[in-house]
Amino acid sequence: MRRGRATPDRAIDGPTPRWRPRLSPAPVVGALAAFFWWSPAAGQEANPDGVAPAPGESLPVVAHTLDNGMRFLVLERRGSPTVAFMVHYPVGSIHEHLGNTGIAHVLEHMLFKGTQEIGTSDREAERALLLRADVLRDSLLALATSSGPSGETESATPRPELEARLAATLDSASALEIPNEFDAILSRAGARGLNATTSYEATRYFVEMPSNRAELWFALESARMKDPVFRGFYPELDVVKEERRMRLETSPGALLQTALLAAAYAVHPYGVPVIGHASDLDRLTRGQAEDYFRRYYGARNAVVAIVGSVDPDQIIQWANAYFGDLREGEPPPLVVAEEPPQRGVRRIEVEYDAEPQLAMAWRGVSGDHPDAPALAVLAVALTGGRTSALYRRLVTADRTALQVSAFQGPGFLGPRLFWITGAPRAPHASDELEESIRDEIRKIQETPPSGAVMQRIRNQIRAGDYRRLGRNFQLAGQLADSEATFGDWRTTFRLSQAVVDVTPEDVQRVAREYLKDSSLTVATLVRPASEGPTP
Structure with a gap:
């Protein structure tokens, strides 16, 4: 979910919804195919002779990989003149390190803030203000780490003055922002269900469009993947922290499951909430988020599935035209933590x-x-x-x-x-x-x-x-x-x-x-x- 709107989760069935610590009690087997995945064991035939393929296995999916490694899956389905887009990055909270937990979820929010061209009334003036806000925020964080036992520091600028300067700078930057312009462009074109989700192992962005406006998705999605602007970063952090309070700190079920996960996992990152630790969110900077995005949200990690009333040949042409020059990026960090044996209840x-x-x-x-x-x-x-x-x-x-x-x-x-x-x-x-x-x-x-x-x-x-x-x-x-x-x-x-x-x-x-x-x-x-x- 994005922009701080807290909504309940549901069983993971298609676009992965969010809530709790990303757990879904799925009593109905309608969610099995997405929640309880299983791949055949090594050496086992996926479809031995005499066994009918599972429904969907023979769908006429057109697969295409760009030179930069970005993968597209296109399934033409005539009927309703609409098309669903799903972008999947195998980057989630388990790939974070202690000290920057919650960064994947924060990025989920920030990628709706626009680009150099979308979301601002004055690009150059906004850029200068955002850089100034970063410097002031860094100065405040430095004060927090350099203060002595009494909380006093030798800084030339008192904390209240730095805080006032930061607030004024953020206000000036906000005045140049065109709120939700990215969303508005898509909505005017008839888009529905625009949203995103973050889980332990992936981040997904999705929307449904009228088929005759499909190229608009390529233009906007490629723009934010190539050159997003994380405007309003620090106010949005406050939104995320409030979301955390609503979902984890004041929800009885979430409190219970979060505590159990922390007790069950001594070393594996499954024991850390997807939304991150509050102390890490307090110290997260825009520069850290931008660096994380540039490293891991590149073409080689992206998979795009497109299902609906479209021409696969045209889709592949647009894929090459709009995403062919996207940076490759790095693979997400490996998770090597192994839980020690448990020796009792x-x-x-x-x-x-x-x-x-x-x-x-x-x-x-x-x-x-x-x-x-x-x-x-x-x-x-x-x-x-x-x-x-x-x-x-x-x-x-x-x-x-x-x-x-x-x-x-x-x-x-x-x-x-x-x-x-x-x-x-x-x-x-x-x-x-x-x-x-x-x-x-x-x-x-x-x-x-x-x-x-x-x-x-x-x-x-x-x-x-x-x-x-x-x-x-x-x-x-x-x-x-x-x-x-x-x-x-x-x-x-x-x-x-x-x-x-x-x-x-x-x-x-x-x-x-x-x-x-x-x-x-x-x-x-x-x-x-x-x-x-x-x-």
Whole structure:
């Protein structure tokens, strides 16, 4: 999400939405093909003889790579005279370093601020003011790091004076800004759904346009990729910090999941919120953001999926004309952190004045691990619909829970967790839910799901596949994500077949292997203890 508008997340299905710590309880299998990706294990045939390809695998996608490495996927779909654009950069919060956390999300906001030509009434005057603001901000940061124990410094310019100068400079720069001009140009051309998202492993920008205005997207998108101006940077940081307060600091569910992630991950960046640490945002500069953008948001990292009523040959001509001279950029930093072994249950309590919640998370596998499909089916068997084991028992029969969800996350490429979350129904407590959850897990560990349960899951998977095929936005998101993650747009379509091929014994095996106390972290949301004597 951009420009500080805080909106709830939803299951990752196509354009990756945002919220919480980028986790999506996905009880309905319609989200499986995007959230529980899986690539075939090494040496395994992707489509062995006699097995029908997964829906979507044979789509007539035209793939084209520019000389600078930028990849385009074009799918012509006649019908509605519209086209969906999805730009995927495999750059997310896990690629940041401590000290600059949150920078990918800040860049998501800044790329809507315009270019040298779009968004300003006086380019040269604005440039001088923005540079002056950078110098003043750097001076204030230097004061913060050079002050002694008493907070006093030997600076020739007092802090209040520097702050006043910075505020005046930002006001002058703001007076030259044409707010939301980038958006307005697209909106006047009939664009819909213009937005962006940041996750642990990627940043995505997307919009839907009338087909006869498709070239306008090429002109504007190439302009902001080549020469964006991060105007209004420091006021926008305040917007981001307020967004952080809304999403992480005052949301009970987000507080609980953020705390659990920090407890479960000792060294891996999955333990750091996508939106970053507040102290890092306080010290982030425009120069740091510009450098990060120039390094990693280049042609070699960009994948563009275009789905709709378009001519692929014309699209490829525009791609070469508008993006052919874009800088290549650098690959994102490798994530080499490995979690040390966990040696027993970790338990934490999060105090907040809200109704109780429970989150249980076991160490699982990355999305490309061969066991990921079976764990996906296990999640659906537990909470995928009203007939699932935990929903039927906790919500319908015992009425001890208001809701319950199972899912894998965060991210995809690293060591994910297998989550079960729930909210107890008063007067029941979280420990009752935990015991019931453990009991249902034991049942699956002892007896695999029935054939009827497995068939229900398969039916849900196929239904979700066909729903996605009918939506340009979701399809563009899946194409881009698959190509950027695996180097092949077909791979995520094969997930559905991989999940369909899971056997009841596979589900039982992964329940036994992964849902063990030695890899479990439990977090509970509790009300703060009352202070003072009870009247």
